[in-house]
Amino acid sequence: MDISKVLKVWYQKHHRPLPWRKINDPYKIWLSEIILQQTRVEQGLPYYNRFVADYPTVRHLAKAPEQEVMKLWQGLGYYSRARNLHSAAKSIVADYHGVFPNSYESIKSLKGIGDYTAAAIASFAYNLPHAVVDGNVYRVLARLFAISTPIDSTAGKKEFALLAQKLLDKSDPATHNQAIMELGAVVCKPAQPDCENCPLRMHCEAYNKGMVSSFPIKENRVKVTARYFNYLMIRYKDSFYLNHRNGNDIWKNLFDLPMIETKSAIAPELLVKSAGWKDLFGAQTVHIEKVRSFKAHKLSHQHLHTTFYSVTIQKSPTSSVWKKFVKVNSQSIENYPIPKIIEHFFQEESIGYGDVKKS
Numbered sequence: 382m383d384i385s386k387v388l389k390v391w392y393q394k395h396h397r398p399l400p401w402r403k404i405n406d407p408y409k410i411w412l413s414e415i416i417l418q419q420t421r422v423e424q425g426l427p428y429y430n431r432f433v434a435d436y437p438t439v440r441h442l443a444k445a446p447e448q449e450v451m452k453l454w455q456g457l458g459y460y461s462r463a464r465n466l467h468s469a470a471k472s473i474v475a476d477y478h479g480v481f482p483n484s485y486e487s488i489k490s491l492k493g494i495g496d497y498t499a500a501a502i503a504s505f506a507y508n509l510p511h512a513v514v515d516g517n518v519y520r521v522l523a524r525l526f527a528i529s530t531p532i533d534s535t536a537g538k539k540e541f542a543l544l545a546q547k548l549l550d551k552s553d554p555a556t557h558n559q560a561i562m563e564l565g566a567v568v569c570k571p572a573q574p575d576c577e578n579c580p581l582r583m584h585c586e587a588y589n590k591g592m593v594s595s596f597p598i599k600e601n602r603v604k605v606t607a608r609y610f611n612y613l614m615i616r617y618k619d620s621f622y623l624n625h626r627n628g629n630d631i632w633k634n635l636f637d638l639p640m641i642e643t644k645s646a647i648a649p650e651l652l653v654k655s656a657g658w659k660d661l662f663g664a665q666t667v668h669i670e671k672v673r674s675f676k677a678h679k680l681s682h683q684h685l686h687t688t689f690y691s692v693t694i695q696k697s698p699t700s701s702v703w704k705k706f707v708k709v710n711s712q713s714i715e716n717y718p719i720p721k722i723i724e725h726f727f728q729e730e731s732i733g734y735g736d737v738k739k740s
């Protein structure tokens with residue numbers, strides 16, 4: 382069976398009309414690929430449209446201030462993608478005179494671009510014969526050939542990459558790659574694949590053995606860490622404070638609220654006696670007006686348990702701890718990129734966020 386031929390016939394008839402299909406602008410293809418990593422198409426599409434509108438070329442993106450790029454990314458998560466995108470745009474301007482590189486190796490040398498993204502850009506934009514292997518492709522191939530090698534093992538990565546490359550239609554790698562990914566996205570889905578309408582059904586080993594749900598096989602389960610964030614919405618006169626996250630942790634370069642992280646959930650009466658509280662407030666009187674806990678916020682490797690303390694202080698803080706905080710008011714917060722969890726809190730508390738348009 383010529384799998385590629387079957388896939389392509391199916392694809393021509395059934396693919397979703399998405400704006401990054403049928404174009405060969407490597408910049409826009411790159412944007413779409415980075416936005417769609419770990420992100421559903423429906424969620425990523427408005428972000429793609431906004432990025433293309435605000436930064437129509439790689440030069441526009443390279444010139445933009447990082448805070449503005451992060452702001453546009455707000456809500457998509459995995460913020461290192463936005464930082465890397467911006468940094469790679471600058472490299473393309475500095476090292477390639479603003480022209481997107483056109484070989485697999487040079488594309489892969491850009492920040493944030495791995496095997497998959499390099500193969501996607503090389504094939505979609507330049508029709509170069511590099512097979513893509515993303516989560517969709519792993520799933521389709523694992524089921525189609527009933528492959529027991531775990532997809533997240535070193536041996537598995539090698540085996541699937543070789544197989545994908547072997548199946549690739551070298552005369553039209555762009556369509557072949559799009560087709561196999563699309564099949565994985567809309568037919569051979571992780572749960573409840575639509576085998577009855579799959580063009581590869583007759584040839585699918587997992588389907589024929591009644592073992593579809595057994596594939597793909599994974600070696601490692603992701604270890605999830607629980608973290609406890611006690612956020613402080615500290616009001617002083619008409620202002621409050623944001624914390625610029627510049628350490629090597631989640632949400633790098635975004636802004637959240639001053640926070641005391643504890644090893645487990647902690648009662649308010651114990652938090653006010655903690656070292657973190659004393660570092661922040663010293664001996665000054667702090668009025669706690671409200672305490673609210675939200676249900677755990679789930680990231681890929683971390684579950685964040687958050688409690689928000691709305692407090693007021695009477696004196697302007699002076700200790701060095703406060704140097705990393707930015708004093709804002711409800712009119713200015715719209716300019717700061719913030720994680721979803723903080724946006725959610727501001728919305729719940731009707732704290733100005735969203736009332737003011739980006740300047």
Ligand code: SF4
Nearest residue numbers: 524569576579582585
């Ligand atoms: S028959 Fe089912 S399991 Fe096999 S490739 Fe098609 S959708 Fe996937």
